[in-house]
Amino acid sequence: MDKDAxxxxxxxxxxxxxxxxxxxxxxxxxxxxxxxxxNSSIAPSQDENRPKKNQSLRK
Structure with missing residues (x-):
């Protein structure tokens, strides 16, 4: 086999x-x-999907 092939x-x-x-x-x-x-050592305040502080959690 040659080099090119x-x-x-x-x-x-x-x-x-x-x-x-x-x-x-x-x-x-x-x-x-x-x-x-x-599931890790990330602080709860650093969670991406956490509710914003100004939103009430009550329904």
């Missing part, structure tokens, strides 16, 4: 592996939970 074959393999890597990362992200004050 080997290089092109390796580039094709690289592209295939990069596409596979993207797909697998997307699949993995479904199973990873985001950090919040209940």
């Amino acid at each position: 080997l290089i092109s074959k390796l580039f094709l393999r690289l592209e295939k592996l990069e596409r596979e890597n993207i797909i697998l990362r997307e699949r993995l992200s479904k199973y990873e939970t985001s950090k919040n004050s209940r």
